[in-house]
Amino acid sequence: MLDRTEIRSHITHLECSLSAEECGHDMPHRLNPKNGKPYLVRYDLAKAAETLTKESMSRREPNMWRYREVMPVIDPANIVTLGEGFTPLREATRLGSRLGMNSLLIKDEGVNPTGSFKARGLSAAVSKALELKQIKLTMPSAGNAAGAMSAYAAAAGMEAHVYMPKDAPIANQIECTAYGAELNLVDGFITDAGRISGEAAEKYGYFDVSTLKEPYRVEGKKTMGYEIVEQLGFEVPDVVIYPTGGGTGIVGIWKALDEMEQLGWIGSERPRMICVQASGCSPLVDAYKKGEEFAEPFKNPSTLAAGMRVPSAVGDFLVIRAVRESAGTALTVTDDQMVASVQEMAEFEGIFPAPEGGATLSALQLLLESGEIAKDERVVLLNTGSALKYLDVLGPALGL
Numbered sequence: 001m002l003d004r005t006e007i008r009s010h011i012t013h014l015e016c017s018l019s020a021e022e023c024g025h026d027m028p029h030r031l032n033p034k035n036g037k038p039y040l041v042r043y044d045l046a047k048a049a050e051t052l053t054k055e056s057m058s059r060r061e062p063n064m065w066r067y068r069e070v071m072p073v074i075d076p077a078n079i080v081t082l083g084e085g086f087t088p089l090r091e092a093t094r095l096g097s098r099l100g101m102n103s104l105l106i107k108d109e110g111v112n113p114t115g116s117f118k119a120r121g122l123s124a125a126v127s128k129a130l131e132l133k134q135i136k137l138t139m140p141s142a143g144n145a146a147g148a149m150s151a152y153a154a155a156a157g158m159e160a161h162v163y164m165p166k167d168a169p170i171a172n173q174i175e176c177t178a179y180g181a182e183l184n185l186v187d188g189f190i191t192d193a194g195r196i197s198g199e200a201a202e203k204y205g206y207f208d209v210s211t212l213k214e215p216y217r218v219e220g221k222k223t224m225g226y227e228i229v230e231q232l233g234f235e236v237p238d239v240v241i242y243p244t245g246g247g248t249g250i251v252g253i254w255k256a257l258d259e260m261e262q263l264g265w266i267g268s269e270r271p272r273m274i275c276v277q278a279s280g281c282s283p284l285v286d287a288y289k290k291g292e293e294f295a296e297p298f299k300n301p302s303t304l305a306a307g308m309r310v311p312s313a314v315g316d317f318l319v320i321r322a323v324r325e326s327a328g329t330a331l332t333v334t335d336d337q338m339v340a341s342v343q344e345m346a347e348f349e350g351i352f353p354a355p356e357g358g359a360t361l362s363a364l365q366l367l368l369e370s371g372e373i374a375k376d377e378r379v380v381l382l383n384t385g386s387a388l389k390y391l392d393v394l395g396p397a398l399g400l
């Protein structure tokens, strides 16, 4: 194992994702106040490349902090980790042969702490908040993000305040309470919870870690991109299928690919990025299909996949750009299709995916039928969470 002191963060600054305007990383920042768009974190990648080499990877810790040079935390003492990341990229041979494919892979994020890949984003955001001395955190969330924030805040001894629509999954309500967070149930939608969380942040000096509204959650989620490439022996797959809510993961994976090219890990090749949303909440797919760059808020969102129940996303244009630049596509699947896919993935692979993970398999089937994905392509499905957090909705949907 490498000594943690040999390697360090090469963070240099933040850059507005729309205007490219720059600002420092030594103070807490949220959206660019001039245009309301997210900042992205930038690094000195030439310096990072000196130690972040392909050869060094086999000696590093098996969690997402193995990519320390391109992570935002400067003092290792501030890293709050529960062992998130470096999840298995499994060859799905039974499911693959059922679909007539010879290279289908599932990145299984359900094995992360707190049962979803939200652990990555919140490990990064909570660590950086600690470094910036922001120790009272708040978040509006309809699900897994709140659970992850609460867990990492607990591990660090920080305060967590959660604002949840009162129809949020019971598992998320219970876990936040268990982690000692203050759980506020809101009579309304996630947008109402967001407004109230924002007001509480103002009033009590909490730091709001809503996705993409602070720059560091993306940095945690981008490590999925690094891992996929590393686990494929530093090769890029043909297609990545991603269940999209706010889009932090797709934005992060796309950013990681650019960084890896500058690090000399890969060339200019890119996977086609496929954005899947639920037919009951598809603002990004609708905008993509209309040829728009920004999305209209989706009215009356409804899907059992709580992670994809995001009616408006501040990073809309970043998701849509990644899809277009990669020659990918965006499509919807129904809740019924997701549930059938949950069962199929469980039965044929032993992976019991969140409905969001099921959505990637439903999308794959549709794209194989339409010929947009060929059977001999190497395809990665992102199973973003564990079904065990959705038993209250999956039980009835599976007839129990």
Ligand SMILES: *Cc1c(COP(=O)(O)O)cnc(C)c1O
Binding pocket: 116, 117, 118, 143, 144, 145, 211, 243, 244, 245, 246, 247, 248, 249, 250, 306, 307, 308, 354, 356, 357, 384, 385, 386
């Ligand atoms: C939050 C969430 C998503 C959506 O993630 P984004 O990166 O915000 O688009 C997908 N699946 C699960 C299980 C989630 O919790």
